[in-house]
Amino acid sequence: MDGGAGTRDVQERLDTVEAELEEVDLQIAVLQQKKAELHRRRDALLQRLEEACDAAQPSSSSQASRGEPAASRQEMQRFDGSDFPWSQEVVQHLQDTFHLPRFRPLQLRAINLTLSGRDVFLVMPTGRGKSLCYQLPALCSKGLTLVVTPLVSLMEDQLMYLQSISVSAAMLNASSSKEHAKSVMAGMTDPTVPFRLVYVTPEKIAKSKLLMSRLEKAYKAELLSRIAVDEVHCCSQWGHDFRPDYKLLGILKRQFPKVPLIGLTATATSTILKDCEKILSVRQPVTITASFNRTNLYYEVRVKNCDSDASVEDMASLIKSKYQHQSGIVYVFSQKDAESVSSALQKRGILASPYHANMDPTDKSHVHRRWSTNKIQVFSSSLGTVYVMGFFDVHVNVVTPPITTG
Numbered sequence: 001m002d003g004g005a006g007t008r009d010v011q012e013r014l015d016t017v018e019a020e021l022e023e024v025d026l027q028i029a030v031l032q033q034k035k036a037e038l039h040r041r042r043d044a045l046l047q048r049l050e051e052a053c054d055a056a057q058p059s060s061s062s063q064a065s066r067g068e069p070a071a072s073r074q075e076m077q078r079f080d081g082s083d084f085p086w087s088q089e090v091v092q093h094l095q096d097t098f099h100l101p102r103f104r105p106l107q108l109r110a111i112n113l114t115l116s117g118r119d120v121f122l123v124m125p126t127g128r129g130k131s132l133c134y135q136l137p138a139l140c141s142k143g144l145t146l147v148v149t150p151l152v153s154l155m156e157d158q159l160m161y162l163q164s165i166s167v168s169a170a171m172l173n174a175s176s177s178k179e180h181a182k183s184v185m186a187g188m189t190d191p192t193v194p195f196r197l198v199y200v201t202p203e204k205i206a207k208s209k210l211l212m213s214r215l216e217k218a219y220k221a222e223l224l225s226r227i228a229v230d231e232v233h234c235c236s237q238w239g240h241d242f243r244p245d246y247k248l249l250g251i252l253k254r255q256f257p258k259v260p261l262i263g264l265t266a267t268a269t270s271t272i273l274k275d276c277e278k279i280l281s282v283r284q285p286v287t288i289t290a291s292f293n294r295t296n297l298y299y300e301v302r303v304k305n306c307d308s309d310a311s312v313e314d315m316a317s318l319i320k321s322k323y324q325h326q327s328g329i330v331y332v333f334s335q336k337d338a339e340s341v342s343s344a345l346q347k348r349g350i351l352a353s354p355y356h357a358n359m360d361p362t363d364k365s366h367v368h369r370r371w372s373t374n375k376i377q378v379f380s381s382s383l384g385t386v387y388v389m390g391f392f393d394v395h396v397n398v399v400t401p402p403i404t405t406g
């Protein structure tokens with residue numbers, strides 16, 4: 001009797017739990033539908049914002065300022081379409097390789113323009129998805145895309161990401177071993193080694209004759225499909241991030257005139273872009289400028305405490321209270337500060353690590369990887385008497401002055 005009542009009781013409770021589970025599944029389905037709808041509405045609104053910005057600009061092409069015929073808005077809008085020979089492949093890679101459901105505004109325009117052989121300057125806020133605009137075309141083209149990027153940490157980030165989506169890429173920088181450099185360079189002219197992207201620092205272009213001669217060979221074999229210059233504003237002395245080696249990148253377009261170039265930046269003004277155009281020897285590039293209204297960014301300015309202990313204490317309590325489960329970067333003025341701020345944060349129980357040019361390349365890579373995988377929470381930055389702390393989506397790190405604004 002008792003046993004039967006017990007079983008009935010368990011059965012009733014099981015029924016209740018199952019009914020509740022069904023209810024939760026239903027609610028999840030409704031929420032997912034709502035989320036998809038909100039995504040659609042957000043994209044449509046972003047698109048409208050871009051169109052409004054586009055309409056407000058005199059032209060999306062720098063040809064206008066030279067008195068030459070401007071690319072009409074209509075012509076530009078044609079590049080937002082999907083009736084190019086490569087369109088099907090583009091969408092396939094977007095979904096199957098990059099696992100993204102749709103393009104963000106202006107990405108498709110940039111991709112279509114570069115795939116049709118035009119030189120492009122893409123000015124888009126940080127995090128909006130500029131990299132896709134050369135990574136995806138790299139997969140739709142024969143041969144390799146050369147990506148010039150100023151920071152080894154950015155290169156490593158990109159390589160880690162490309163590896164995770166099974167896109168073959170390589171990098172060459174000052175810390176590449178001779179053997180590694182040799183095998184990457186050999187791969188650049190070997191059609192059986194399918195590097196789709198090769199990341200290099202501007203210093204390599206400026207200093208490595210071997211690299212230039214390999215590129216020359218790849219060009220002659222029609223295996224150099226595109227040149228991407230990341231942080232293109234670094235070319236100009238008018239910009240805040242001028243890098244002398246960027247000044248020498250004009251050699252690329254002079255040596256490989258048939259290869260389309262795409263320059264990417266989040267910060268350039270039109271004066272800076274004009275300067276970049278000259279320095280890179282690019283003739284009549286199309287400039288695409290996205291709107292810079294970043295509703296997902298939050299800025300806060302705080303007065304820095306004069307006492308360094310107290311200021312680190314402020315920083316630590318801010319990280320612990322507001323960003324406990326996130327990581328980010330704290331920029332500082334010097335390598336010494338990077339070391340001392342990170343050790344002060346460590347003493348306060350925060351997983352922090354310094355990151356600067358004087359570190360052993362293997363240690364740097366190690367810190368970067370641990371930070372990217374959330375095993376380190378912080379990098380830091382002090383600017384005079386005011387702390388400006390940049391917390392990005394998921395990470396915090398302690399680095400010496402930023403070379404790029406990123």
Ligand SMILES: Nc1ncnc2c1ncn2[C@@H]1O[C@H](COP(=O)(O)OP(=O)(O)OP(=O)(O)O)[C@@H](O)[C@H]1O
Nearest residue numbers: 100102103104125126127128129130131132266406
């Ligand atoms: N169409 C898209 N839909 C959803 N997410 C996207 C799309 N395109 C790019 N992203 C994502 O946006 C994030 C930022 O992209 P990315 O690093 O290319 O930005 P960025 O503009 O190059 O930034 P930075 O100026 O820092 O180089 C990445 O996680 C990327 O996967």
